[in-house]
Amino acid sequence: MPTTPKKPPAKTPRERIATRRRRLRAQGLRPVQHWVPDLRDPKVLADLRRQAKLMAQHPENDAIDDWIEQVYDWDAWK
Secondary structure, three states: OOOOOOOOOOOOHHHHHHHHHHHHHHOOOOOOOOOOOOOOOHHHHHHHHHHHHHHHOOOOHHHHHHHHHHHOOHHHHO
16 A cells, blocks of 8 residues: 655754745845834934934025926826
């Protein structure tokens, strides 16, 4: 009587991740780590607000806004 093939033992999470990474690398991809501001940190939020206030006071804001309006492709958002 023929026997059914046994399933291979289950992979650990580490083995599954390694397999996935090998597959992605074979597709020409590579892992990249991104660091972003921690918006939960009050110090970070305070600094972002400070920077935004400085940017809002830039003397060329109106000229920059006018230029953006002229060159922006508004039809691309329809």
